[in-house]
Amino acid sequence: DPMLRLSDIKKSYNAGQATEITVLDGANLTVDRGEIVALVAPSGAGKSTLLHIAGLLDTADSGAVEIAGQPLQRASDAERTRMRRRSVGFVYQFHHLLPEFTARENIVLPQLANGVPNVQAAARADNLLDKVALAKRAGHRPAEMSGGEQQRVAFCRALANNPGLLLADEPTGNLDPGTSDTVFAALMGLVRETGLSAVIATHNLELAARMDRQVRLDAGKIVALDE
Ligand code: ADP
Numbered sequence: 076d077p078m079l080r081l082s083d084i085k086k087s088y089n090a091g092q093a094t095e096i097t098v099l100d101g102a103n104l105t106v107d108r109g110e111i112v113a114l115v116a117p118s119g120a121g122k123s124t125l126l127h128i129a130g131l132l133d134t135a136d137s138g139a140v141e142i143a144g145q146p147l148q149r150a151s152d153a154e155r156t157r158m159r160r161r162s163v164g165f166v167y168q169f170h171h172l173l174p175e176f177t178a179r180e181n182i183v184l185p186q187l188a189n190g191v192p193n194v195q196a197a198a199r200a201d202n203l204l205d206k207v208a209l210a211k212r213a214g215h216r217p218a219e220m221s222g223g224e225q226q227r228v229a230f231c232r233a234l235a236n237n238p239g240l241l242l243a244d245e246p247t248g249n250l251d252p253g254t255s256d257t258v259f260a261a262l263m264g265l266v267r268e269t270g271l272s273a274v275i276a277t278h279n280l281e282l283a284a285r286m287d288r289q290v291r292l293d294a295g296k297i298v299a300l301d302e
Pocket residue numbers: 088089096098116117118119120121122123124125
């Protein structure tokens with residue numbers, strides 16, 4: 076099975092109102108294990124909507140969502156939440172780290188929620204921080220770190236529970252170009268090393284070109300970038 080399969084996904088907002096908008100109109104996307112797909116589209120095209128549906132944070136109006144071969148579009152809320160917590164990691168444009176906790180604690184907390192013992196969770200956090208060259212920042216709070224460092228901690232948190240699938244929505248969109256490059260390299264390093272599958276939405280064509288495959292959203296459908 077592929078890691079992610081989206082089939083004929085349709086999604087509208089404000090159905091039946093004058094403001095009705097069809098964002099996804101039969102979108103199909105398959106992501107193989109270990110594959111990194113760039114999702115390129117202008118703002119408003121529906122990237123966030125697609126990622127939220129793929130990550131089980133939102134439901135489509137119709138179509139099928141499969142993660143690791145499991146059909147989830149019509150699964151119970153409890154089952155979707157369990158699958159999301161176990162198998163999906165999210166990264167956003169803004170880090171969303173908890174300000175009152177240290178970098179290590181921000182990576183430990185999602186593991187505790189999944190029943191991982193504290194000592195093991197802390198060891199994993201430190202190991203992840205080391206991979207993004209932040210071992211020395213483990214005890215620092217977000218406000219004591221630069222934007223690029225905060226975002227690298229957010230990547231570690233997304234990988235805390237060893238998900239099979241990473242979904243990233245403009246993960247370096249908030250950073251200046253120089254920092255964006257370093258931080259993106261850190262993300263790609265983490266993803267490649269852990270053999271994760273990933274869908275990474277970006278406006279940055281240079282970053283997109285470094286992924287395995289590029290797709291874009293066009294009139295609610297996924298098309299290969301060169302089509
Ligand atoms: P992108 O991530 O590509 O910028 P989004 O998926 O956020 O696109 O949004 C796609 C379109 O759907 C936009 O026109 C946006 O205004 C609209 N939209 C997104 N979420 C909602 C919502 N909850 N209610 C109504 N319209 C929405």
